[in-house]
Amino acid sequence: MSILITNIKELLQVRETNVTIVKGKDMKTLPILKNAYVLIEHDTIVEYGSMEDCIDIDADEIIDATGKIVLPAWCDSHTHIVYAGDRTQEFVDRINGLSYEDIANRGGGILNSAETLQNTSEDDLYAQASKRLTEVVKLGTGAIEIKSGYGLTIDAELKMLRVIKRLKHDFPISIKPTLLAAHAIPKEFKDNKSGFIDLVVNEMIPAVAKENLAEYIDVFCEKGYFDLEDTERVLKAGIEHRMTPKIHVNQFNAFGGVTLGVKYDALSVDHLEELNDDDIAVLKTSNTMPVALPSCSYFLSIPYSPGRAMIDAGLPLALATDYNPGSTPSGNMNFVVSTACIKMKLTPEEAINAATINGAYAMGISNLYGSICRGKKANLIITKELPSYYHLPYAFGENGIETVIINGEKF
Ligand SMILES: N=CN[C@@H](CCC(=O)O)C(=O)O
Numbered sequence: 001m002s003i004l005i006t007n008i009k010e011l012l013q014v015r016e017t018n019v020t021i022v023k024g025k026d027m028k029t030l031p032i033l034k035n036a037y038v039l040i041e042h043d044t045i046v047e048y049g050s051m052e053d054c055i056d057i058d059a060d061e062i063i064d065a066t067g068k069i070v071l072p073a074w075c076d077s078h079t080h081i082v083y084a085g086d087r088t089q090e091f092v093d094r095i096n097g098l099s100y101e102d103i104a105n106r107g108g109g110i111l112n113s114a115e116t117l118q119n120t121s122e123d124d125l126y127a128q129a130s131k132r133l134t135e136v137v138k139l140g141t142g143a144i145e146i147k148s149g150y151g152l153t154i155d156a157e158l159k160m161l162r163v164i165k166r167l168k169h170d171f172p173i174s175i176k177p178t179l180l181a182a183h184a185i186p187k188e189f190k191d192n193k194s195g196f197i198d199l200v201v202n203e204m205i206p207a208v209a210k211e212n213l214a215e216y217i218d219v220f221c222e223k224g225y226f227d228l229e230d231t232e233r234v235l236k237a238g239i240e241h242r243m244t245p246k247i248h249v250n251q252f253n254a255f256g257g258v259t260l261g262v263k264y265d266a267l268s269v270d271h272l273e274e275l276n277d278d279d280i281a282v283l284k285t286s287n288t289m290p291v292a293l294p295s296c297s298y299f300l301s302i303p304y305s306p307g308r309a310m311i312d313a314g315l316p317l318a319l320a321t322d323y324n325p326g327s328t329p330s331g332n333m334n335f336v337v338s339t340a341c342i343k344m345k346l347t348p349e350e351a352i353n354a355a356t357i358n359g360a361y362a363m364g365i366s367n368l369y370g371s372i373c374r375g376k377k378a379n380l381i382i383t384k385e386l387p388s389y390y391h392l393p394y395a396f397g398e399n400g401i402e403t404v405i406i407n408g409e410k411f
């Protein structure tokens, strides 16, 4: 099967060499080809170029993209898309004055989602997650990371990870599974946090590793959740079981989580709404990708991660949704890109780099995803007719996407 996309008004993120990360001022550059074509064979981008050179190319299907933009599908490197039910009541409680912290302190929040998930069958959980995943792929997501963390018991964490495994099997997009056992302290361990860490380290991580269900190990390193010592214990155990750290840090407080992540060579450190100069300095010495989650800031009305300062300091930056029932009930990467431009002052070029190639880096797949490059996977977005690619972040809330191609097939 081959597809030839012709007359593309603007072909974005075209890379002649297989660039796998973009940092600092290079993020301002988004290579673009005007009046272009792309040729896909099976699941791979095999050629692209100017329409002037598109002669004698035949394909099983030709898509005329006159007036339209083509770009790599979004790479969403941080989600909790496998969850049960919703937290709409907490949403209303927050409108009426409670904070995210107040809700967690009275036993709601993550514990609320964990209770619902524990009482949901694996099939039902799969059905709920698969509906969400279908929707986000239609919104242009072509690779995604999915975390556990609403189980908090061995059985329920395994249930979540098995659902992720089924999604991986049933969907054409790339899915990366993460074990986030240390997401909140279960009620039964309220006064025995170290007992819960023992359970995570001695039982959950080995059980998950035995079934090979997670590539990454995550911890919610935050005041009231897990401190540096807890985080270090979990990361070490994960690494011993061949999982790479990829952690939640600095959402509400900056107290050394970034340095710890870098010490253990985390693939990414995510959230970073509260970031200080030391954090930026240590990230500069590392291969760790900082990941910002602007829809979480929007939904919780908390500060936005200082993406502008990070890029100006020479760092790379990735953008992801954080799709989850409590802090970000949205998996729309288009909104993330818009919000990063509007609220974090990223240029459209920086935001698109952050949501494609750098998002792929934060999932360890930027050799195959995140740019238009010969030999890379054919995961592409074709927009509706648009005046220019600026309209993607500018016309926030509008769905500019017409077609999504995943692995060389229309989704
Ligand atoms: N902050 C920790 N975990 C999720 C939210 C969890 C929840 O509220 O359900 C996040 O990344 O925002």
Ligand SMILES: [Zn+2]
Residues within 6 Å of the ligand: 078, 079, 080, 248, 322, 324
């Ligand atoms: Zn998260």
